[in-house]
Amino acid sequence: MTELTKTLELKLVDPNAHKRRKLRETREAYKHALQDAFDARCTTQTEANDVVVNYDLSGYAKNVLKKYVPQLTTTYNAGELHDDHPVRFTNEGLRFDHKPENAIEWYVKIPHHEDYHLWMPAQPNPEQRGWLEALNAGDATMGESRLFERDGTWYLHVTATRDVEERSEVSAEERTPIGVDIGEASLxxxxxxxxxxxxxAPELWADxxxxxxxxxxxxxxxxxRLQTRGSERIAESFGNDxxxxxxxxxxxxxRKVVEYAESVENPVLVLEDLTNIRESMDYDDFMNRRLHGxxxxxxxxxxxxxAVEKGIPVETVNPRNTSKECHACGEVGYRPRQATFKCTNDACWMGExxxxxxxxxxxxxxxxxxxSHSREHTDGDDSAEDGGRLTASQDTQADATKQETLGTYAS
Ligand SMILES: [Zn+2]
Known part of the structure; x- marks a missing residue:
């Protein structure tokens, strides 16, 4: 077992004027509290606490400052402060929410004042999607987070940690590929x-x-039904459930898929590459998969x-026609029924x-x-796979609705 740590990058999506102001307030309060505690040469948590306690800041930010300032003055013996310190929060300060039905899928809770926080839509680095899933499931641990602004855009960086197993040293040719098909009838x-x-040993999760x-x-x-009755909030909480x-x-x-892989000697899990899915599928097929998938x-x-947790490599392949070709002869066949593939090649032994x-x-x-697209996954990275985004106008609309709804979350 080794411990893997990663900084997850999230961009806060178009905060409205109100939220921008709140973010700036937090940044200013943090900056002043840091400067004051630093100028006072606080060398202990208690001394730092006496200074930062007076600021209108979340406890999660104050707790960071209490530890951070004494480090600056003693361990690092810093002479002056850098100008653009990010706002730091302790690990308990942040929370994620995932709403896969929305165009902007991820939301993050950012501490503001002592008992006031902001829920904001956030766009993660698509390569790090697996990490967010792991955090969401409690399979990774959140560490400190940093909030900062660059060229008018707000970002949040979050450290995350999880345990992974070493991958065995086996060449690609010696591995047994396990095909993973994601579908409609069988999940x-x-x-x-x-x-x-x-x-x-085929295994299907049809139920x-x-x-x-x-x-x-x-x-x-x-x-x-709820929306036509104007019950947006009930729809929202019902949706969450x-x-x-x-x-x-x-x-x-x-979990079962990874267990399956563990039962095979020198496995490699093979997935379809979603980055090419738009080009490789005809439009109807794509929309069908997008809507149902x-x-x-x-x-x-x-x-x-x-898979990374268990030291199992994952590779992606071109998804073109994987559902239309016969695995025995390669000929393109058809589906007389949803669950049945029929090969049309007379010379092929395989009928249905x-x-x-x-x-x-x-x-x-x-x-x-x-x-296969050879990609290194040893560091636990995930390939870009945003599948298909909704169109820009829908994005904006979904976002606007969202901000409105989430406004009620801020207490
Ligand atoms: Zn065939």
């Missing part, structure tokens, strides 16, 4: 080939797919971070096959055919 399907090249579809349908129906249940299903399944990126991010398993084997095979 996730995994399969790999045995030593003789035969597809073996979970059904459960997620049911939750999602309930949510959208109820949301529409439903998404939490869906998230529970996701975590259960992604909003959980795509979330499932991928969870699989990635859980379980469609999701066929897709999973195709995905696994692309790793061996050299179509």
């Amino acid at each position: 996730v399907t995994v399969c790999h080939r045995d030593d003789h090249g035969s597809p073996t 979970e797919g059904k459960t997620v579809r049911r939750h999602r349908k309930t949510y959208f129906t109820a949301k529409r 439903v998404w939490r249940q869906i998230d529970d299903v996701f975590h259960r399944v992604t 909003w959980g795509f990126a979330k499932l991928h991010a969870q699989i990635r971070y859980k 096959y379980q469609a999701d398993v066929n897709g999973a084997i195709n995905i696994a095979d692309r790793y061996l055919s050299g179509e």
